[in-house]
Amino acid sequence: MMREPYTVPTPGLPERxxxxxxxxxxxxxxEAAIVPVEVKAELIGRLAAAGLTTIEATSLVHPKWVPQLADAEQLLGAMPRRAGVRYPVLVPNERGLDRALALGVTDIAIFGSATETFAQRNLNRSVAGQMEMFAPVVARARQEGMRVRGYLSMCYGDPWEGPTPIERTVAVGRDLLALGCDELSLGDTTGVATPGHVAALLDAFAACDVGPGRLAVHFxxxxxxxxxxxxxxxxxGITVVDASTGGLGGCPFAESATGNxxxxDLVWMLHGLGVQTGVDLAALVETGAWMAARLGRPSPSRVVQALSGK
Amino acid sequence: MMREPYTVPTPGLPERxxxxxxxxxxxxxxEAAIVPVEVKAELIGRLAAAGLTTIEATSLVHPKWVPQLADAEQLLGAMPRRAGVRYPVLVPNERGLDRALALGVTDIAIFGSATETFAQRNLNRSVAGQMEMFAPVVARARQEGMRVRGYLSMCYGDPWEGPTPIERTVAVGRDLLALGCDELSLGDTTGVATPGHVAALLDAFAACDVGPGRLAVHFxxxxxxxxxxxxxxxxxGITVVDASTGGLGGCPFAESATGNxxxxDLVWMLHGLGVQTGVDLAALVETGAWMAARLGRPSPSRVVQALSGK
Structure with a gap:
């Protein structure tokens, strides 16, 4: 097995x-499993040591909704921090922002939906209503000098409404940016995007003066x-790509294989394309395999499967 | 779960x-398992019914080398055939060609290596020596009105020699075409290609007047x-893409996950891009899931995992 891909510099792509x-x-x-807080802290430490410079640490939503992350405050107290690395935390509303500020968090993310049905199901609000909820959060976070990421879910389609019209995703995305978000991450929450759809959506944003420099992709x-x-x-021209070590979040062969x-696999491709990431692939693979062992099941990552334990 | 991808017509790609x-x-x-000949015949029948128009059926190499396909003659006698569908058979040498002709085969494939080490290991010949072996096979097959595909293995790298120089792959590939092959399938036998490498190789072929119309890709x-x-x-501009139903040939989490x-997954992407294939995706998924059940293990195909049995 190879440990690193061959690099073939590829014209027309970002350098980094x-x-x-x-x-x-x-x-x-x-994940179905509730992972102990020490394991989470070690995971975050390993990821930073492998060269990742942005590691979304946890979420300050109510523990009732996400029991897997109910230890958020504990984790933020316990986890190691490395200079130059950002550790964003998901924040749903002003109460979450208060907690984030009290905990010394400097980077937050808010999460909206491009579709009415998912806004209703996930936030119990309309698409317009979610903006009213986010507006004071983003405004205050910015005043406090925080960096704010906006997530937009269901950018390509959702299970209830079918394909999301591109102009609708662009409109809601622009509204999120207009609130003051530094970056907008376009989420393919249910994995329904195909490459031409992605290109068409990014072209539509560019046509509205939202270039790739303000966007991230999340598949x-x-x-x-x-x-x-x-x-x-x-x-x-996208230069920020979301990914999950070891494909965490999607157990292979589970009822709903919706993994990130x-x-x-992403870093393998990027290095093969000659795109720099600053990531130590071997250390990352070791981390993915280590975490899979903690979860007691194989990683769905092809690279982790191919390289780990051999 | 969706049954079909959303279609977003994508400029710059082949129509079909x-x-x-x-x-x-x-x-x-x-695969480790030896599959009964009736199951193979049913698999081929199902694939044709799902709309596939080229189905490589088996191989006439010596059974000693590939026990999984030792039933080739039986299968060629037993399998259902559908009008308009091609059923190529792998043929290693003149003796194999004799057998193919006796069995009424009309489409054959020969298989060469781009690297010396793999030519030696797979064929017990040098790269030049393999051409001497293939030349009379292709010449006679053409005289007999057969269609001939040339496979070229290790087009991007091999485990012994590292990356295959692009000019070497192009040179060996052109030699195979010069023998009279109708089509050349560029094999990434060990999965080491990344997209920029693929683009560079196809550009190098095009620069030597071998356009995409004579090439297929095999990843x-x-x-x-x-x-x-x-x-x-x-x-x-490539319009022929090799793939294996259900990802046959690579068991997930096996020692060496080298699946096709x-x-x-391919048809999902193509239909999403608005590229026509003539394939009935639902029937294909059913076939992949059915075959995985015959093998007694889950399919590594993400689409089969997502759609089957739900």
Whole structure:
């Protein structure tokens, strides 16, 4: 087995990409197991040691909704921090922001929906209503000098409404940016995007003066499309790509295989394309395999499968 | 779960792609299980019923080398045939060609290596020596009115020699075409290709007057790159893509996860891109799931995992 891909410098792509690691939050939130806080802290330490510079740590939503992350305050007290690394925390509302500020958090993320049905189900609000909830959160966070990421879910489709019209995703995304978000992450929450859809959405944003520099992409590998979608996004100039170490958040062969793109598979492609990431792939693979062992099941990442334990 | 992807017509891609199904041959050849001949015949019948128009059926190499396909003659007698569908058979040498002709085979494939080490290990010949072996096979097959595909293994790298120089792959590939092959399938035998490597190789062929119309691509998903590589190939005008139903040939979590690209994941992407295939995706998924059950293990195809039995 190879340990690193061959590098073939590829014209027309960004020189460098920031891998935005979502495993500890989006990944673990969608695992059946409740992971001990010490394991989470070690995971975050390992990811930073492997060279990841943005690691979404946890979520300050009410523990009732996400029991997997009920230890958020404990984790934020216990986890190691490395200079130059950002550790964003998900914050749903002003109460969450208060807690984040009290805990010394400097980077937050808010999460909205592009579709009415998911806004209603996830936030119990309309698409317009979610903006009213977010507006004071973003305003105050900015005043406090925080960096704010906006997540937009269901950018390509949702299970109730079918395909999301591109103009609707662009409109809601622009509203989130207008609140003051530094970055907008376009979520393919149920994995339904294909590469032409991604290109069309990014072109539509660009046509409204939202260039790739303010956008990130967030793919799920439900139908195996995440890496091809990422390639399409890179070809449109995207330089921030979300991924989850070891593919955390999607158990293979589970009832609903809605896993995030595995960070290892992403970094393999980026390094193969000659795109710099600053990530030590071997250390990352070791982390993915270590975490899979903690969860007691194999990682769905192809790279982790191919390289670990051999 | 969705049953079909949303279609977003995507500029710059071929209108139609031929999916070249390799599951019954390349897939089953690399499975540990020996599959009964009736099951193979049913698999081929199901694939044709699902709309696949090229289904590589088996191999006439000596049974000693590939016990999984030792029933080739039986299978060719027993399998159902559908009008308009091609059923190529792998043929290693003149003796294999004799057998193919006696069995009424009309489409054959020969298989060469781009690297010396693999030529030696797989064929016990040098790269030049393999051409001497193939020359009379291709010449006679053409005289007999057969269609001949040339496979070229290790087009991007091999485990012994490292990356294969692009000019070497192009030179050996052109030699195979010069023998009289109708089509050349560029094999990423160990899954080491990344999309920029694919684009560079296809550009190098084009610069030597071998356009995409004479080439096919054949990716393995060892490191999760197969579908992104396919997208890069489509962007270069490739219209024949090899894939294996259910990802046959690579058991997930096996010692060496060297599976072929799953036909279901490929067709999902192609239909999402608005590229026509003529394939009935639902029937194909059912076939992949059915075959996985025959093998007694889950399919590594994400689409089969997501859609089957739910």
């Amino acid at each position: 990409v920031t891998v935005y690691e979502v495993g500890p939050r989006d990944g673990l939130q969608n 799920h590998d439900t139908y195996g499309q995440a890496l091809a979608n990422t390639l399409a996004a890179l070809q449109r 793109l595995a960070t290892e | 792609v031929t999916v070249y199904e390799v599951g019954p041959r390349d897939g089953l050849q690399n 393995h998903d060892t490191y999760g790159q197969a579908l992104a590589n396919t997208l890069a190939a489509l962007q270069r 690209l799953a036909t279901e």
